[in-house]
Amino acid sequence: MLLSELQSLGSQLLSSRAHINNVPVLLNYMTETSAAEHCVESLLSLQAFFTPLVQDLPSKSLKKANHNNPDFIYKAWLRSMFDDFLQSLINITISPIPDPALREVTLDTLMEFVKVSNRGKFHSAVYYKLLHAIVFSSLTVSDILLDVLPSKYFKYIDIRYFTYTSLEKLSQCLVYNSDDRTTNANSEKLPSESMDNSIRNLFHLLSSIPHLQAADSNADHEMWNALGIFVKKDIVIDGKGISKKKNKTQKTGDTSEKVLSAANVSKKIKQKFNKAWILFLGLTLPVDLYKEVLVSLPHDVIPHLSNPIMLCDFLTRSYDVGGVVSVMALHSLFILMTEHGLEYPNFYVKLYALLEPSIFMAKHRAKFFELLDSCLKSPLLPAYLAASFTKKLSRLALNVPPSGGLIVIALIHNLLRRHPSINCLVHQDHVETSEYDSERKEDSLAVASSANTRDRVGVDHFDNEQSDPRETKAMLSSLWEIDTLRHHYCPPVSSFVSSLENDLTVRAKTSEVAVKDFSSASYATIFNGEMRRRIKQVPVAFYSSTPTTLFSDAEFPGWTFNLNNECPVSLNEDKGATRGSEELDPSAKRKRVEH
Structure with a gap:
């Protein structure tokens, strides 16, 4: 047509x-x-x-x-x-x-x-x-x-x-x-x-x-329909200007309509908002949508709920999932604990379990480390708990990218300033008999074995595989991992460790580090920072003679290297730092090829 x-x-x-x-x-x-x-x-x-x-x-x-x-x-x-x-x-x-x-x-x-x-x-x-x-x-x-x-x-x-x-x-x-x-x-x-x-x-x-x-x-209560749900009916205005309910004998033309107050409108809207979101969160959400919902809860849902504690079941289940889902649920759960009085006894145990190398490559790592710093800020935190988190972070610093090393140093810096009771971790060569051993000794043989282990120099009592921060024995250890970062190949990491030492020495003139300044760091940000940095002196490698090996023998005291590949490298524990008297066979060295 x-x-x-x-x-x-x-x-x-x-x-x-x-x-x-x-x-x-x-x-x-x-x-x-x-x-x-x-x-x-x-x-x-x-x-x-x-x-x-x-x-x-x-x-x-x-x-x-x-x-x-x-x-x-x-x-x-x-x-x-x-x-x-x-x-x-x-x-x-x-x-x-x-x-x-x-x-x-x-x-x-x-x-x-x-x-x-x-x-x-x-x-x-x-x-x-x-x-x-x-x-x-x-x-x-x-x-x-x-x-x-x-x-x-x-x-x-x-x-x-x-x-x-x-x-x-x-x-x-x-x-x-x-x-x-x-x-x-x-x-x-x-x-x-x-x-x-x-x-x-x-x-x-x-x-x-x-x-x-x-x-x-x-101003925010404009209605699409003039006779909607927010209009009172059967209202009569008498000669004195007083509102009364209409009687059956009064005419329909005497009625007038009155819009509900802003407070009542907000109350009705909030009730429907609560029911709609609670029912939605009870659905089986797809994984990608699940993560999107967890990200939106702290800003778009929790501030507008009449009773945010209603989300505790959903958030605790999400926090128990582990991995990225737990990281995303941490923010909302932390808000319920700090602002709405939610009690969650296993919160720090689950938070300790989230500290894995993969978290330093996660998409939402910046927000996670800021929340981690906030969760460990309370001065009422037990010393063993603060020590466990400090030691766990320092151990992770050995396996994470340079950007992760910067975050770890910043977090440990704040923990040492907030909790003076764990300052013994900065340098602890020898550990005396502790409550950890006295409570757990079973017989005289076990006691003797633990005493021998305790007297050995270089033994770390920290149990990195322990999932419970109360059982890690972190108070018996030291932060030797941070000292290794002093020689890190990335200059910002090594210089940050030096500044950490100065800050701990002069506490009155320093303050806590803002973790958010380092939480978004990556290889790209570190590289761009180095490119923008003004170099005053160029490092030059100078050798009096042409080196034949990558590392000198003096860097490995107590070790003897055999080039024949028939026997493995062995540690000479008896001779200590002295090298074996036998010289390496010159014929075993690789000859330089002339072109």
Whole structure:
């Protein structure tokens, strides 16, 4: 059909009731496969036709009843056509085929019917139907409607309220689909791919709703529908200006409407916000979405919950997962512990278990190390716990990149300043009998063995494989690992160790180090810093004679090297630092090839 013919059909429909059969003809062009101009023309004609009639149409329950009244049958038929029109609008809105302009037009038409089709009140059923189609669509919401819904409609307070209400119901639907124990002959389970996509769509909608900025101002409480949920009814203003409830004998014209206060509106919104998020967090989230949710909780969810302790079960389960998920859950859990009184006895044990070399290459390592520094800031931290974390970090410094070494030095610097009781770790050559050994000795042989081990120089009592920080014996050890960083191949690391020694010597003139200045360091940042550094003296390697080996024998006292590869390298424990009297066979040396 030509576009002019569609315009003629629309004009006939609006001019006379005799052309009512033009409605199904126009509906045939309300599809996602129709041309955009035909679809828009049909949409405008049908919208102009149904808008003045929609309030008088019977509801779905009455439409199914058997009535012999011809006028009612006619209105019931119009109701069926209107429902088909709404469904066509929804199908076009969530379809990937139409252009953004057509999608925005259909969405605007739907929202207009949400405003006027329920006798002037907000039509929550039509709005729920729209959100249901969006969530269970096979497309990603962020690619379809997130650029239109938040900017045009989520600024209205009543739309936010009914959005939370609808998403709460949709979360319950997804809980049903994920529960294998429930069966219903009239419902079908969603496949796993569709289930994950629906959960993602639900999260994108939930996280895109803006929060109320102030509870004492009505500036943020603009409503889409004047007769919404936040309007008090049956209020009468008497001659003295006092508001009273309307009596049955009073006329309807004497009633007035009063918008709820900003505090009451905020309270209602917060209740729906709590229910929607708690139900959503009870779903089985995909791994990638799980991480995204954990990142958004501290800033977008916890500050707006009426009782953030409700998240303790979700966060403790996430913290027990381990790996990157535990790192992401640490921030929210730390907020609950420090600001909302959550008690979590195994917090430091789990935090100690997260200290692995892989954490220095994780994506969110910067935030993790800042939180680690905050968690170890309390002066009430036991000495054994502070010593275990200090020793664990120093041991990790031997296996991490140079950027990780900088972070470790900064953390240990702060720990030594905050907890003077662990300053003995700075230099501890010999350890006297301690409570660790006295409580755990079983017989005289074990006591003698431990005493012999204790007297040996160079033995580290720290148990790096122990997962419980109370059992690591860190107080019996020393920070020899930090001393090895003094000779690190990366100049920033070695110079930072020297500054650490100076800071511990002159405590009155120094302060704690800001970990965030080092937590985002990498090979690139260190290299760029070295490139920008102004070099005053260039290091030059000078040898009086041409070297024949990479390392000199003086650097390995007590060791004898055999070049025949028949016997392994052995340690001469009896002769100490003296070299064997036998000289190496000159013939065994590799001859220089002349070209």
